[in-house]
Amino acid sequence: AQRVTQPEKLLSVFKGAPVELKCNYSYSGSPELFWYVQYSRQRLQLLLRHISRESIKGFTADLNKGETSFHLKKPFAQEEDSAMYYCALRGQAAGNKLTFGGGTRVLVKP
Amino acid sequence: KAGVTQTPRYLIKTRGQQVTLSCSPISGHRSVSWYQQTPGQGLQFLFEYFSETQRNKGNFPGRFSGRQFSNSRSEMNVSTLELGDSALYLCASSLAGLAVETQYFGPGTRLLVL
Numbered sequence: 001a002q003r004v005t006q007p008e009k010l011l012s013v014f015k016g017a018p019v020e021l022k023c024n025y026s027y028s029g030s031p032e033l034f035w036y037v038q039y040s041r042q043r044l045q046l047l048l049r050h051i052s053r054e055s056i057k058g059f060t061a062d063l064n065k066g067e068t069s070f071h072l073k074k075p076f077a078q079e080e081d082s083a084m085y086y087c088a089l090r091g092q093a094a095g096n097k098l099t100f101g102g103g104t105r106v107l108v109k110p
Numbered sequence: 111k112a113g114v115t116q117t118p119r120y121l122i123k124t125r126g127q128q129v130t131l132s133c134s135p136i137s138g139h140r141s142v143s144w145y146q147q148t149p150g151q152g153l154q155f156l157f158e159y160f161s162e163t164q165r166n167k168g169n170f171p172g173r174f175s176g177r178q179f180s181n182s183r184s185e186m187n188v189s190t191l192e193l194g195d196s197a198l199y200l201c202a203s204s205l206a207g208l209a210v211e212t213q214y215f216g217p218g219t220r221l222l223v224l
Contacts, residue, residue: 032209043113044200044215051210086153096143096207097166100153 002027004089006101013077014109021072021104023061023087032090033063033070034098039083047072047085057081077108112136114203114216122222128189131219135182135203141165142184143213144176147198156199159184160207188221196223 003026013019025031035047048056050063050070061072070087087101115134123129135142143166144156155168159178176186182203188195198220202213 043217044202046212090209093166096141096158096202096204096213097155097168098143098145098153098213099155100145102152 002031002089002091002099004087004099004101006085006087006104008104009102010105010107012107012109015079016076019074019077019081019106019108021085021087021106023070023072023101025068025070025087025089027068027089027091029092030065031092033061034088034090035059035061035070035072036086036088036100037083038086044086077106079108079110082106082108114201114214116199116201116216116219118219119217120220120222122224123191124224125191125193127191128187129191129221130185130187131199131201131221133184133186133201133203133216135184135201136214139203139205139214140182141204141207141211142178142182143202143207144184144186145200145202146170147200147218148196153200156186158207165207191223193223196221 005024033050037047038044059074063070086103088098117132141160143158145153147153158166162178173189178184198218200218202215204211204213
């Protein structure tokens with residue numbers, strides 16, 4: 001069975017402060033991990049994926065297979081980062097089944 | 111390119127009725143996935159269709175079904191509605207459902223069961 005856990009439902013930080021969203025997963029094989037973001041009144045959209053190892057909007061995430069984690073980090077939060085963030089896992093089976101975590105709401109205060 | 115569209119956007123039904131939701135993927139996309147989003151259970155995978163065939167299925171009762179047409183448009187049907195089926199239903203499309211592809215989500219259909 002595959003499972004994704006986001007322990008924090010709400011993260012509140014001040015503008016310019018670092019932010020880290022935690023994501024832990026459970027999967028017996030080699031998963032693919034993603035972070036999705038949903039801004040207010042917008043659609044759910046892909047933020048980044050571990051395969052790409054890229055930085056999007058200043059966010060980075062490193063897959064740690066030993067700790068089964070895929071935490072999302074940004075050194076200096078901006079007000080426009082306020083949104084709902086979902087960590088998701090895709091298993092090795094063919095197709096597009098994503099298992100999502102419960103989500104973390106990030107509020108960046110001015 | 112137009113994004114993923116879902117119709118209707120809002121729906122109110124009563125217990126025992128059935129409902130059909132529609133999803134039109136991005137042009138050229140052949141994989142369509144459906145998710146249910148509720149405050150209690152979060153985002154849960156329902157099923158995925160690729161080239162008119164169901165390729166993956168989540169852990170939902172048989173009351174939840176779907177299909178995909180030759181133009182890749184997809185419908186999902188929920189029969190004998192229960193109060194707990196009230197949710198936001200999202201669909202997502204991608205080219206072929208491969209790992210390197212991005213899934214694009216629609217705005218969702220909000221279903222309220224009374």
